[in-house]
Amino acid sequence: MSKKLGWKVPLILAVIAAAVFYLYPPAEKINLGLDLRGGSHILMQVETKTAVKYEMDLAISRIGQALKERGVTFGSVGSPDVGVLDVQGTDPARRGDVRKVLDDFFGQWEIRDAGSGAWRVTMPLEVRAAIEERAVEMTLTTIRNRIDELGVREPTVQKEGMEGDRILIQLPGVEDPERAKEVMQDPAVLEWKTVTYPPGTADFGGWMPPASKDEVLRLFGGSLPADTELYPQRLPAREGGGIVTVWWPLNKVSTVVGNDLRSSRRGQNQWGDSVVNFELTQDAGRRFEAATRENVGRRMAIVLGGVETKQVISAPVIRSTIRDSGMIEGGFSLETAEDLALKLRSGAIPTDVTIIEERTVGPSLGRDSIRAGLIASLVGFVSVMLFMLAYYRLSGVNAVVALLLNVVLVMGALGYFHATLTLPGIAGLILTVGMAVDSNVLVFERIREELRLGKTVRSAVNLGFSRAFGTIVDTHVTTVVSAFFLFMYGTGPVKGFAVTLVVGLVFSMFTAVFVSRVIFELVLGEGKPVESLSI
Amino acid sequence: MLQLFKNPNVDFMGWRRRWISVSMVLVACSIVVLSVRGLRYGIEFTGGTEVQVKYVERPRLQDVRGALTAAGLTNHVVTTIGRPEENEVYIRIALVSQEEEEDLTPRIVSALRPEDVRSKLAAGLANLNIADAPTLDRLLETNPDIARDDAAALAQAIVEARRERAIFRSPADLGGVPGMTPAVSEWMSSRTFAGPFAVRSQSYVGPVIGKELIRKAFLAILGSLAGILVYIWIRFEFQWGLAGVLALVHDTLIVLGLFSIFRLEMSLPVIAAFLTLIGYSINDTVVVFDRIRENLRVRGPGDLAATINESINQTLSRTVITSLLTWFVVLALFFLGGEALRPFSFVLVTGIVIGTYSSIYVASPILVEWQRWFPGRKERGSGGAPASQGGARKVRTSRSS
Numbered sequence: 057m058s059k060k061l062g063w064k065v066p067l068i069l070a071v072i073a074a075a076v077f078y079l080y081p082p083a084e085k086i087n088l089g090l091d092l093r094g095g096s097h098i099l100m101q102v103e104t105k106t107a108v109k110y111e112m113d114l115a116i117s118r119i120g121q122a123l124k125e126r127g128v129t130f131g132s133v134g135s136p137d138v139g140v141l142d143v144q145g146t147d148p149a150r151r152g153d154v155r156k157v158l159d160d161f162f163g164q165w166e167i168r169d170a171g172s173g174a175w176r177v178t179m180p181l182e183v184r185a186a187i188e189e190r191a192v193e194m195t196l197t198t199i200r201n202r203i204d205e206l207g208v209r210e211p212t213v214q215k216e217g218m219e220g221d222r223i224l225i226q227l228p229g230v231e232d233p234e235r236a237k238e239v240m241q242d243p244a245v246l247e248w249k250t251v252t253y254p255p256g257t258a259d260f261g262g263w264m265p266p267a268s269k270d271e272v273l274r275l276f277g278g279s280l281p282a283d284t285e286l287y288p289q290r291l292p293a294r295e296g297g298g299i300v301t302v303w304w305p306l307n308k309v310s311t312v313v314g315n316d317l318r319s320s321r322r323g324q325n326q327w328g329d330s331v332v333n334f335e336l337t338q339d340a341g342r343r344f345e346a347a348t349r350e351n352v353g354r355r356m357a358i359v360l361g362g363v364e365t366k367q368v369i370s371a372p373v374i375r376s377t378i379r380d381s382g383m384i385e386g387g388f389s390l391e392t393a394e395d396l397a398l399k400l401r402s403g404a405i406p407t408d409v410t411i412i413e414e415r416t417v418g419p420s421l422g423r424d425s426i427r428a429g430l431i432a433s434l435v436g437f438v439s440v441m442l443f444m445l446a447y448y449r450l451s452g453v454n455a456v457v458a459l460l461l462n463v464v465l466v467m468g469a470l471g472y473f474h475a476t477l478t479l480p481g482i483a484g485l486i487l488t489v490g491m492a493v494d495s496n497v498l499v500f501e502r503i504r505e506e507l508r509l510g511k512t513v514r515s516a517v518n519l520g521f522s523r524a525f526g527t528i529v530d531t532h533v534t535t536v537v538s539a540f541f542l543f544m545y546g547t548g549p550v551k552g553f554a555v556t557l558v559v560g561l562v563f564s565m566f567t568a569v570f571v572s573r574v575i576f577e578l579v580l581g582e583g584k585p586v587e588s589l590s591i
Numbered sequence: 592m593l594q595l596f597k598n599p600n601v602d603f604m605g606w607r608r609r610w611i612s613v614s615m616v617l618v619a620c621s622i623v624v625l626s627v628r629g630l631r632y633g634i635e636f637t638g639g640t641e642v643q644v645k646y647v648e649r650p651r652l653q654d655v656r657g658a659l660t661a662a663g664l665t666n667h668v669v670t671t672i673g674r675p676e677e678n679e680v681y682i683r684i685a686l687v688s689q690e691e692e693e694d695l696t697p698r699i700v701s702a703l704r705p706e707d708v709r710s711k712l713a714a715g716l717a718n719l720n721i722a723d724a725p726t727l728d729r730l731l732e733t734n735p736d737i738a739r740d741d742a743a744a745l746a747q748a749i750v751e752a753r754r755e756r757a758i759f760r761s762p763a764d765l766g767g768v769p770g771m772t773p774a775v776s777e778w779m780s781s782r783t784f785a786g787p788f789a790v791r792s793q794s795y796v797g798p799v800i801g802k803e804l805i806r807k808a809f810l811a812i813l814g815s816l817a818g819i820l821v822y823i824w825i826r827f828e829f830q831w832g833l834a835g836v837l838a839l840v841h842d843t844l845i846v847l848g849l850f851s852i853f854r855l856e857m858s859l860p861v862i863a864a865f866l867t868l869i870g871y872s873i874n875d876t877v878v879v880f881d882r883i884r885e886n887l888r889v890r891g892p893g894d895l896a897a898t899i900n901e902s903i904n905q906t907l908s909r910t911v912i913t914s915l916l917t918w919f920v921v922l923a924l925f926f927l928g929g930e931a932l933r934p935f936s937f938v939l940v941t942g943i944v945i946g947t948y949s950s951i952y953v954a955s956p957i958l959v960e961w962q963r964w965f966p967g968r969k970e971r972g973s974g975g976a977p978a979s980q981g982g983a984r985k986v987r988t989s990r991s992s
Binding site: 091094099101231232233234237410411412413414415416417418419420421423424425427428429431432433435436437439440443444446447449479480483486487489490491493494497498501505523526527530531533534535536537538539540541542544545546547548549550553554557 | 593643694696697721723750753754755756757758789790791792793794795796797799800804807808810811812814815818819822823826859860862863866867869870871873874877878881882885905906908909912913915916917919920921922923924926927928929931932935936939
């Protein structure tokens with residue numbers, strides 16, 4: 057081996073070794089896209105406007121209350137547009153008081169005195185952006201939590217879209233997305249409800265509802281009071297494991313609903329047990345204070361769920377009056393307390409979500425796609441190789457080695473990036489072969505031309521590579537340009553296609569130009585003049 | 592040595608006007624077809640619901656259509672997909688109005704369900720072609736002879752078996768499932784039935800997404816055309832970039848016209864294929880351009896048409912071999928790659944042929960015509976007078992003259 061080649065061969069071997077290392081074992085390193093392995097892809101829109109609107113509604117009720125407390129009369133408080141709040145008909149003589157109230161509530165907002173007792177408060181863009189961002193973040197957390205509850209393995213839940221107000225959910229292996237969709241769209245509304253005790257109950261704190269609806273009805277003497285409804289709670293059975301469902305008679309009208317919750321997190325009480333701490337908004341705090349005062353020693357139920365699936369998650373005994381913050385004790389483990397806190401937080405999602413895109417591929421279809429894609433790739437690849445061998449003889453072997461190497465390197469790169477192989481990705485991989493062979497053809501045709509002009513074998517090879525090089529760069533750049541725009545504007549599987557294409561092109565520069573030339577140099581050796589070249 | 596062409600010497604440029612006319616006629620036809628027939632857009636663009644269903648028996652399409660209409664799903668497209676013996680039907684319901692933002696899959700599935708299936712479901716039997724692993728697990732757990740862990744494993748095995756064969760024809764098929772005993776199989780057959788179809792894939796796209804995608808597809812195609820124009824402009828000269836991009840527009844329009852004629856469906860992968868075609872088709876043009884530039888350096892800019900002729904002839908075997916090889920690959924994809932990749936590979940199968948033609952008969956003739964129409968600039972540029980050499984680009988083509 058010549059000195060000139062000294063570092064090149066080890067470099068090529070090292071690159072191959074790296075590719076094999078990152079690729080092996082392929083089943084672990086290469087993720088199959090949902091279109092190949094089967095599963096459900098769901099895109100959700102978070103209605104951030106609703107979150108802002110909710111915030112405005114809250115402000116309207118708060119400001120009315122505060123003005124009343126200060127004894128300022130006013131005509132109306134309303135929101136003519138999102139982010140704008142109008143107070144009308146206040147007493148112009150009490151300008152100072154009105155400004156004080158508005159300043160207290162809307163420190164960062166822009167407050168304008170429109171004259172003759174009318175005021176306009178405008179929500180600054182930063183505040184609005186913060187509300188919107190929080191709405192998305194909370195929805196994201198909730199959905200993650202819900203999906204984990206579903207037991208889906210390796211789900212993807214991430215923000216998506218230019219505005220960052222969409223959530224992309226990928227659920228591998230989910231064949232019937234209806235259930236997943238139902239659970240994820242569940243508004244997860246949290247409600248606090250007072251318990252309607254059956255007549256004659258003595259121990260309010262220790263009372264537990266029975267495990268059948270009929271039994272509850274019997275306790276109430278046949279029918280429930282008009283303001284009462286039954287809600288289920290699933291509890292671990294006292295004996296023998298399993299789950300029992302008990303039915304709580306609860307007040308239809310909730311004391312506090314999820315939107316009233318400011319925050320909730322897992323904590324500890326003085327004995328070190330896990331509890332859930334929560335904080336209510338000011339307004340809800342007042343209602344809660346009244347309700348808890350009347351219900352000390354009784355249970356209040358925490359109900360979670362949407363319209364169809366409401367259920368009691370816990371029914372703590374109220375130990376003392378609670379104002380705006382409190383603690384839920386219930387013999388929680390660390391995990392259940394964390395879960396409940398999460399659910400409570402998720403109950404505070406101040407907005408709606410809608411599914412705007414959904415794709416589900418059954419695993420059997422994915423399997424068929426893989427099979428068809430692989431057969432097509434193999435047939436395409438083999439026919440390219442056969443042509444190269446027939447047309448360029450021994451130099452064709454050189455091209456085939458370069459092509460095989462190209463495929464290995466692309467797969468290695470995909471393994472390194474933990475890329476996801478999609479159906480268009482397979483197409484990209486096989487197209488890369490078609491394009492990579494172009495570089496070999498360009499070089500070989502050029503070498504043939506130089507040989508026809510009477511050059512020696514060695515100089516023809518050198519000229520062939522150097523003259524074709526500029527052209528090869530040009531053809532690669534133009535293809536990369538279009539792949540770049542594909543990546544910019546494409547989504548999902550199409551992005552995977554663009555990535556595969558670009559990676560393949562980059563490596564084809566290496567294999568078709570560098571590796572192929574090294575092979576020629578190895579074959580031609582050094583010193584002795586070479587009489588002929590099989591090309 | 593095996594050679595496609597032995598010293599080819601075709602007078603490509605002599606025929607340029609005739610071929611440009613042919614191209615113009617083809618492009619005009621495409622535009623007419625596109626404006627009259629239009630394109631068939633997939634639900635990615637229109638919004639709507641799409642379901643692919645595999646039947647046990649070969650379905651009668653008019654029955655499927657009738658069932659959908661009866662259920663109030665009137666705006667449907669129902670076609671077979673794949674080979675006829677695969678018994679697969681593809682149902683698409685585009686969004687009619689923007690208000691109607693609803694995933695229709697549950698309604699479609701329930702509309703397709705025949706009466707006897709409904710009564711079996713009502714009687715509490717499980718549909719083997721729809722039930723998921725947890726449902727089967729719960730069913731198996733009611734069998735006192737099966738341990739809880741075994742039930743879960745068996746339910747999983749049944750679902751795996753369904754993946755393998757795509758559909759169960761009858762509960763008797765359960766006999767072949769690993770871990771299934773004749774007793775359990777017997778027990779299952781009285782509690783399950785094989786519905787007449789299985790859902791292979793389902794998609795729903797809301798109206799917002801469709802509008803966005805059309806915009807993005809448009810931007811992607813315009814962006815890559817502009818990017819290529821600028822790149823060739825930098826590497827060569829403006830009119831070369833223009834000639835290359837016009838050839839690309841020519842290719843894209845003709846393939847779009849074919850797409851319209853064959854009623855193929857525009858989807859995201861098809862847009863990807865068009866962009867790939869753009870990136871691929873320009874390669875042939877760039878290879879010829881590179882050679883023209885190289886020859887101009889040697890021969891000078893005297894007879895541009897002759898130089899172009901020589902360059903095309905020199906690169907002819909490369910052009911044809913590369914196109915042929917890539918064509919092998921996309922033909923394999925087209926015939927063997929499955930239904931999902933067919934529209935995608937159609938773009939490339941037709942596009943590569945048209946792209947190869949256009950790099951010879953569209954891009955290069957434009958260069959010749961440009962020189963005839965704007966001779967002044969060209970002569971100044973190649974005159975060699977330093978003062979008139981407007982920029983580095985001009986210098987490059989005339990350096991050796």
